[in-house]
Amino acid sequence: MSRPVLLLFALLFFPVATLRAQTSADSLKQADTLFLRVVIPSADTILTSFSRHRIAASTLPTAKAFINEKEVKVYPSGAFVGLLPLAVGVNPLRIAVRSETGDSLVRDMFFLRSEPPKTSSRDTLTIDSIMMEPSQDVWLNKDDILEVRFKGSPGYEATFDIEDVESGMPMRELPSREAGGLEGVYVGRYKVRETDQTRGVPVEFRLKKSFWSSEGAISRGRVWMLPDSFPRVVEVVGRRPFLNAGLGTDRLGGAKLGYIPAGVLVTVTGKVGQQYRVRLSESMEAWLPQEFARMLPLDTPMPHSLAGSISATGNNSYDVVTVSLVQKLPFTSDQQVNPNAILVDVYGATSNTNWITHHLSAKGIESVKWNQISHDQYRLTIALNHRQHWGYDIDYNNGSNLRIRVRRPPVFVSQDSVLKGITVLVDAGHGGDNNGALGATGALEMDLTLAVAKHLDSLLTVKGARVVMTRTGSEGPTMMERTEKVLTSGAHVLVSIHCNSTGELADPLNVQGTSTYYRYIGFKPLANIMYDKMLELGLKQFGVIGSFNFALNAPTQLPNVLLETAFVSHPEDEMLLIDDTFRQKIAQQAVKGLEEFFRTYAEQKEPPAATSPPGGKSK
Numbered sequence: 001m002s003r004p005v006l007l008l009f010a011l012l013f014f015p016v017a018t019l020r021a022q023t024s025a026d027s028l029k030q031a032d033t034l035f036l037r038v039v040i041p042s043a044d045t046i047l048t049s050f051s052r053h054r055i056a057a058s059t060l061p062t063a064k065a066f067i068n069e070k071e072v073k074v075y076p077s078g079a080f081v082g083l084l085p086l087a088v089g090v091n092p093l094r095i096a097v098r099s100e101t102g103d104s105l106v107r108d109m110f111f112l113r114s115e116p117p118k119t120s121s122r123d124t125l126t127i128d129s130i131m132m133e134p135s136q137d138v139w140l141n142k143d144d145i146l147e148v149r150f151k152g153s154p155g156y157e158a159t160f161d162i163e164d165v166e167s168g169m170p171m172r173e174l175p176s177r178e179a180g181g182l183e184g185v186y187v188g189r190y191k192v193r194e195t196d197q198t199r200g201v202p203v204e205f206r207l208k209k210s211f212w213s214s215e216g217a218i219s220r221g222r223v224w225m226l227p228d229s230f231p232r233v234v235e236v237v238g239r240r241p242f243l244n245a246g247l248g249t250d251r252l253g254g255a256k257l258g259y260i261p262a263g264v265l266v267t268v269t270g271k272v273g274q275q276y277r278v279r280l281s282e283s284m285e286a287w288l289p290q291e292f293a294r295m296l297p298l299d300t301p302m303p304h305s306l307a308g309s310i311s312a313t314g315n316n317s318y319d320v321v322t323v324s325l326v327q328k329l330p331f332t333s334d335q336q337v338n339p340n341a342i343l344v345d346v347y348g349a350t351s352n353t354n355w356i357t358h359h360l361s362a363k364g365i366e367s368v369k370w371n372q373i374s375h376d377q378y379r380l381t382i383a384l385n386h387r388q389h390w391g392y393d394i395d396y397n398n399g400s401n402l403r404i405r406v407r408r409p410p411v412f413v414s415q416d417s418v419l420k421g422i423t424v425l426v427d428a429g430h431g432g433d434n435n436g437a438l439g440a441t442g443a444l445e446m447d448l449t450l451a452v453a454k455h456l457d458s459l460l461t462v463k464g465a466r467v468v469m470t471r472t473g474s475e476g477p478t479m480m481e482r483t484e485k486v487l488t489s490g491a492h493v494l495v496s497i498h499c500n501s502t503g504e505l506a507d508p509l510n511v512q513g514t515s516t517y518y519r520y521i522g523f524k525p526l527a528n529i530m531y532d533k534m535l536e537l538g539l540k541q542f543g544v545i546g547s548f549n550f551a552l553n554a555p556t557q558l559p560n561v562l563l564e565t566a567f568v569s570h571p572e573d574e575m576l577l578i579d580d581t582f583r584q585k586i587a588q589q590a591v592k593g594l595e596e597f598f599r600t601y602a603e604q605k606e607p608p609a610a611t612s613p614p615g616g617k618s619k
Contacts, residue, residue: 034060036105038099039438040504043079046111048086053111054504055082056440057570059097066096077578079440079571083507084323088112096439097339111516119183120153120174125209127152127217131185138171139271142227146190150217152207154184157607161204164280165196172206178553193340195223212405224271233300234276236330238262239480241292243330247272254548255334257286259554261395262327267348280330280347281377303327305400307378310370312362312549316408319364321382323402325349331402333394333556337520340384341367342392344404364408382406389522389602391558398561407558410492413461413605418598419591420464427552428453428469429498437501439574440508445499446474448577451495452565455587463591479551486555493526493597494560495590496552499577500542501569513540517562519553520545526559526597537575537585539566559597564591 040056055067058078065072065080067561077120084093098104120126140146148160148171158171172186179185186207202218241262241608244254265287270277275287308324329348336343358368366383371380383402390407397403401534414420428450430436436445450471457467468489470482477485486494502511514534516527524546531544542564550562565586566573576582 004489022146032060032102034063034093034097034105035097036107037442038095038107038109039442041093041109041111043461045218046109046410047114048111048297049114049116050505051086052112052505053084053086054502054506054508054569055084055093055095056438056508057081057095058441059105062099063099066094066098067094068092068094070079070403073234074572077441077571077575081440081508081569081571084111088115090111098229108444117151117180117182117477122153122155123419124338125153125156125207125213127205127207127215129217131206132217133217134219135201136273137271138221139222139224139230140192141228141269142192142194142559144270145190146192146203146223148189148203148205148219149187150205151182151185152205152215157208158186158188159208160188162190162198163201163204163617164198165225166190167514168206172510192225192227194227196227198223198225200224205214215477224268229298230269231279231302232298233296233303234266234268234278234288235296236260236266236288236292237294238484241288243278243286243288243332244275246288247275247287254287256554258556260330261328263396264330265296266330267302268295278330280332282372283374284347284377286330290332298469302348303329304348304350304376306368307330307346307349308352310356310368311359312352312365312368312382313359314361314363314365314408318408319328319362319406319586321362321365321368321380321404321406322397325354325378325400325402328396328400329402331394332504333392335389335520335556337389337521338523340386340389342380342382342389342404342406344382344394344402345373346378346379346380346402348376349380350375364406366386370434375404380404386601386603389520389524389559391556409601409603410606411603412598416463417464418595418602419460421466422464422493422594422598423466423468423491424460424594425468425470425486425488425494425558426456426460427482427486427494427496428471429496430476431471431474434476437499437568439568439578440571441574441578442575443568443578445501445568446476448499448565448568448583449497449592450474451580452583452586452590455496455584456497456590459587460594470568478482482549483555486552487557491558493594494552494555494558495530496560496562496596497590498562498564499566499568500564501567503584508569508571509566511542512573513542514566515542515545515564517545517548517550517553517564518560519546519550520550520556522562523559525601526593529597529600530561530563530590530593533587533589533596534563534565536559537582539576542567563616 038057061078061276067082072080094110096106128151133149159168161167172187174185200222206218208214242259246504268276274290278286305325305327331346334343371379386409392406412418430446516531518527
């Protein structure tokens with residue numbers, strides 16, 4: 001049954017009941033009036049392709065609650081949750097609550113689950129629009145492989161054509177075990193030759209039953225084969241451009257290799273969808289989003305430079321390592337621990353480094369050395385004198401000289417408060433139109449994180465710290481705006497506060513607890529300490545998670561941690577999060593974590609040397 005027919009069927013035979021429950025936030029405050037607040041699902045009619053869905057609602061703590069006539073636990077907050085299994089078609093949902101006096105409220109809803117893909121009929125020759133590749137435009141170079149596929153009637157002869165290139169190329173039908181249990185999934189490949197030339201043509205598919213009977217279709221994505229036009233040089237442009245490791249993506253975006261400055265030149269060898277394929281070295285590729293690229297003329301020379309002399313110097317705040325280049329080339333960086341070091345790979349550079357000058361002012365740097373990893377990959381290894389990575393920034397200075405500014409450890413001067421004089425960037429997650437996760441009582445993550453952030457602000461201020469907040473009210477700064485505030489604040493450390501949640505397909509009672517997140521291994525000690533402090537509150541363990549692709553874990557400029565306080569989707573955790581006394585305890589533990597981190601890794605200012613009074617001995 002098609003989705004429109006399903007919807008009509010549902011509307012005819014399962015009319016949505018008029019809601020007889022109060023849904024305002026004020027209803028949660030009424031301790032003696034029965035109410036029903038349904039948070040998830042958020043609408044009376046839900047279209048889905050999945051086999052289950054989370055339910056979250058609340059009522060009077062003394063009431064009983066039922067999901068499709070099955071009684072579920074009502075927590076002291078009034079929250080109740082469940083996981084509804086969904087069959088293909090119409091799935092009625094009735095949520096009911098009943099007070100101790102016998103009063104009741106009911107809300108009727110329904111889910112429409114669409115049919116999953118299934119094997120097409122053998123009797124009718126068809127090519128389906130689903131699973132057809134390429135689904136987005138591709139630019140290909142010599143020796144690139146174009147992979148094509150479609151789903152259609154099983155058991156027939158399949159071919160594909162590329163206009164002006166080749167026709168009748170065979171495709172094979174995958175065994176059902178390789179195609180998710182489906183029959184009739186056909187795949188093919190074509191290797192681009194040096195002589196191939198075509199611009200913006202679709203792939204044409206043909207499924208043949210006999211000489212007289214066949215079916216055709218064309219791909220949504222179009223193909224450019226341009227061996228004569230590649231490689232091309234692109235100039236990196238825009239605000240905080242970055243390179244992706246691959247084409248994969250999720251709710252946090254693609255896995256990033258790192259950020260690079262505008263003005264860098266990169267070599268492009270192809271394109272898929274909205275991302276250019278960038279050749280970094282013989283053995284390494286990256287992907288540059290189209291919005292960060294300006295194509296230069298075809299005859300632009302390929303970016304390359306000799307790497308010249310290296311110098312290491314310093315001031316009161318930074319140690320600075322500079323490498324002379326003649327062009328702004330792409331680079332990536334990484335952190336090493338035990339011993340601590342910063343690795344910087346510069347692509348398209350060949351060593352002509354005949355001396356390294358290490359000035360005495362570069363007190364935080366143990367040594368600097370270079371290696372030619374391959375003929376087009378030049379690596380700097382900056383060994384550090386301090387036990388903790390405090391951040392670094394890489395840019396180009398005085399034209400095309402590569403500059404790495406390495407932060408010195410902060411110095412604390414007071415044993416009474418190790419945080420005195422420290423600048424802490426506190427980020428309250430979400431805000432504005434982005435509520436974040438939802439609790440069964442209707443609690444919004446954006447409100448909970450702001451409450452914790454304000455407590456943290458107050459407590460840190462008492463300790464003598466300077467606090468910078470990314471938001472102080474219901475406003476919702478973008479991630480770019482938050483990041484720019486981080487980078488311009490002069491902060492020594494960043495704490496981003498969030499509440500965790502299961503997805504809509506998971507059982508909310510199966511997951512709870514606290515967790516911390518970091519991206520770079522050098523910042524893991526901060527995540528470890530903050531995690532230990534949260535566990536002292538009695539929260540369950542969800543773990544310390546590294547390599548996390550969150551925007552505020554991305555800056556290399558300062559130690560940072562994402563604190564997922566607890567799961568607002570779990571009723572027990574939610575009860576803690578909506579308790580302001582507990583939110584204050586979270587902030588207190590975060591302060592203790594910061595104190596331990598700085599006491600362990602920051603430097604202590606030496607007390608002034610005793611001096612003898614005039615005409616006498618010092619005491």
